[in-house]
Amino acid sequence: xxQEDAASNLHDEIKISTKEKIFNASVDLxxxxxxxxxxxxxxxxxxxxxxxxxxxxYKNKDAILDAIIDYFKKELxxxxxxxxxxxxxxxxxxxxxxxxxxxxxxxxINTPQFGKIWRLVLMESYRNxxxxxxxxxxxxxxxxxxxxxxxxxxxxxxxxKSVNPRTLAYEYWSFVIxxxxxYSILNYEEDFESYLERGIDKMNHHxxxxxEAVKIKDKQSTLKF
Amino acid sequence: xxQEDAASNLHDEIKISTKEKIFNASVDLxxxxxxxxxxxxxxxxxxxxxxxxxxxxYKNKDAILDAIIDYFKKELxxxxxxxxxxxxxxxxxxxxxxxxxxxxxxxxINTPQFGKIWRLVLMESYRNxxxxxxxxxxxxxxxxxxxxxxxxxxxxxxxxKSVNPRTLAYEYWSFVIxxxxxYSILNYEEDFESYLERGIDKMNHHxxxxxEAVKIKDKQSTLKF
DNA sequence: TTTTTGAACGAACATTTGTTCATTTCAATG
DNA sequence: CATTGAAATGAACAAATGTTCGTTCAAAAA
Numbered sequence: 163x164x165q166e167d168a169a170s171n172l173h174d175e176i177k178i179s180t181k182e183k184i185f186n187a188s189v190d191l192x193x194x195x196x197x198x199x200x201x202x203x204x205x206x207x208x209x210x211x212x213x214x215x216x217x218x219x220y221k222n223k224d225a226i227l228d229a230i231i232d233y234f235k236k237e238l239x240x241x242x243x244x245x246x247x248x249x250x251x252x253x254x255x256x257x258x259x260x261x262x263x264x265x266x267x268x269x270x271i272n273t274p275q276f277g278k279i280w281r282l283v284l285m286e287s288y289r290n291x292x293x294x295x296x297x298x299x300x301x302x303x304x305x306x307x308x309x310x311x312x313x314x315x316x317x318x319x320x321x322x323k324s325v326n327p328r329t330l331a332y333e334y335w336s337f338v339i340x341x342x343x344x345y346s347i348l349n350y351e352e353d354f355e356s357y358l359e360r361g362i363d364k365m366n367h368h369x370x371x372x373x374e375a376v377k378i379k380d381k382q383s384t385l386k387f
Numbered sequence: 388x389x390q391e392d393a394a395s396n397l398h399d400e401i402k403i404s405t406k407e408k409i410f411n412a413s414v415d416l417x418x419x420x421x422x423x424x425x426x427x428x429x430x431x432x433x434x435x436x437x438x439x440x441x442x443x444x445y446k447n448k449d450a451i452l453d454a455i456i457d458y459f460k461k462e463l464x465x466x467x468x469x470x471x472x473x474x475x476x477x478x479x480x481x482x483x484x485x486x487x488x489x490x491x492x493x494x495x496i497n498t499p500q501f502g503k504i505w506r507l508v509l510m511e512s513y514r515n516x517x518x519x520x521x522x523x524x525x526x527x528x529x530x531x532x533x534x535x536x537x538x539x540x541x542x543x544x545x546x547x548k549s550v551n552p553r554t555l556a557y558e559y560w561s562f563v564i565x566x567x568x569x570y571s572i573l574n575y576e577e578d579f580e581s582y583l584e585r586g587i588d589k590m591n592h593h594x595x596x597x598x599e600a601v602k603i604k605d606k607q608s609t610l611k612f
Numbered sequence: 613t614t615t616t617t618g619a620a621c622g623a624a625c626a627t628t629t630g631t632t633c634a635t636t637t638c639a640a641t642g
Numbered sequence: 643c644a645t646t647g648a649a650a651t652g653a654a655c656a657a658a659t660g661t662t663c664g665t666t667c668a669a670a671a672a
Contacts, residue, residue, distance in 0.1 A: 196514050284513070285513045
C-alpha cells in the first residue's frame with residue numbers, strides 16, 4: 163500500500179458502496195471467465211455479500227453487464243481528443259501528430275479497469291448482441307470514420323501522398339484493434355499499464371512504416387527499427 | 388442441391404456417421420453461441436439423436452470441443468505452402484509472391500466449416516486454456532516466425548530494404564489476424580467464401596502499402612487505391 | 613435361426629443455475 | 643428513545659445442466 167492509500171484510509175476513508183463492490187467484482191470475474199461462466203453467487207462472494215443482496219442494486223445478472231458496458235462507453239467517449247486539438251497537433255507534422263496523439267490517447271485509458279473491460283468487451287461481442295453493437299459502432303466504425311477524416315485532411319494539406327484515406331484509416335486502426343485483441347487474449351494477466359508501454363512502441367513502428375509508404379519527399383529516410 | 392451432391396446421393400450414398408453428425412452439430416452450435424452456452428441436449432437434437440447416445444462417441448462434452456480443435460489444427464497445418472514452393476514463388480518478385488501466396492493459402496481454407504471453427508477458436512481462446520495455447524502457438528507464433536524468415540530472405544536477396552524482418556512479419560501477419568477477427572465477430576453470418584474474396588482485396592491493398600514502404604527502387608510507384 | 617455386440621434410447625440423478633421473498637438488521641429520522 | 647425504510651439475509655424454488663445406466667433395438671456373426 164502506498165502513502166496516498168494509507169493516508170486516505172486513515173483520514174479520508176473512501177466508502178465503496180455495495181453497488182460498486184458488485185460492479186467491481188463483476189468486472190474482475192466476467193473479464194476473466196466470461197459472463198455466462200460466472201455464477202451470481204460467486205459475484206456476491208467476491209463482493210463480500212450474499213446473493214440476494216445483488217438484486218437490491220441490479221434488476222438481474224444481465225443488468226450488471228449492461229452497467230459495465232455503459233460505464234465503458236462513457237469513459238471511452240471522453241478519451242478522444244477534441245477536434246481543435248487534433249487540428250493544431252497536425253501542424254506539427256505527421257510524425258509528431260501520430261506519436262503524440264497515441265501518447266495522449268493511451269494516457270487517458272490507462273487504468274487497470276480498462277484493460278479488464280476491453281477483454282470483457284471482446285469476449286462478449288461473440289455472445290451478446292448489445293455488446294457486439296457497441297463494439298461495431300463505437301470501437302470500429304466511428305473511429306474509422308474519424309481517422310478517415312484525419313487522413314483526408316493530411317492529403318489536402320499535402321502532408322502525405324494522395325492515397326485513398328479510407329484505406330489509410332483502415333491500415334492505422336486495424337493495427338490498434340490488433341493490439342487490443344493481442345492484449346485481451348494473450349497478455350491480459352500482465353499489467354495493462356506495462357502492456358500499453360510496449361504497445362506504444364509497436365504503434366510507433368507501425369505508423370512510421372505507414373508514413374514511409376505515403377510520404378511525399380523524394381529522399382528515402384532510414385527507418386530506425 | 389447441386390449436381391454432384393445429387394449424383395452422390397443416388398449412386399454413391401454418403402453415410403454420415405453418428406459421430407460426424409455430433410461433430411457437425413457441435414461446430415454449428417458452438418461457433419454460434421459458444422461452448423458453455425450450448426446444452427448437450429441441443430447438440431443431440433440438432434444431430435437427430437438423444438442425449439445419451441452422445442456418450443457412446445465422446446467421453447464428455449469437453450471431448451467434442453477437443454476433437455474440433457484437433458481437426459482444425461490438422462487441416463490448418465496442411466494449408467501452408469511447402470518451403471520449396473515458397474522459395475520458387477519468391478523469384479517472381481515480392482508483389483507476385485504476396486498476391487499469389489495469399490490466393491493459394493486462402494483457396495485451401497475455403498470451406499464453410501473453416502469459417503465457423505475460426506470463430507469458435509477466437510471465442511474459446513478467452514475461456515479454454517487448450518484452445519488459447521493452440522491459438523498462441525499455431526496461429527500467432529509459428530506463422531510469425533515463418534514470415535520473419537520470408538522477409539529475412541527478401542532482404543538478403545535485396546528485394547526490399549533492410550528493415551527489421553520481425554517488424555515486417557508483425558506488420559504482415561497482424562493484418563491477417565485482424566481480418567479473421569473482423570470476420571469472426573462482425574461477418575460470421577456472411578458466407579465465409581464471399582468474405583474471403585473481399586479479404587483478399589484488403590490483403591492486397593495492405594501488402595502493396597507495406598511494399599511501398601520497403602521497396603528499394605527510387606522512383607515512387609503510384610498506388611492504385 | 614440364434615447369438616452376440618455395440619449403438620440408441622430416455623428416464624433418472626445430483627448439481628448448479630438465476631431469482632424470489634419473508635424476515636432480520638441497522639442506521640437515519642422523528 | 644421509538645419509528646421507519648432501505649438494505650442484507652439465506653432459505654427456498656423451479657428450471658436447466660452434464661452425466662449415468664438399465665433397457666431396447668438392429669444388424670452382423672455364428
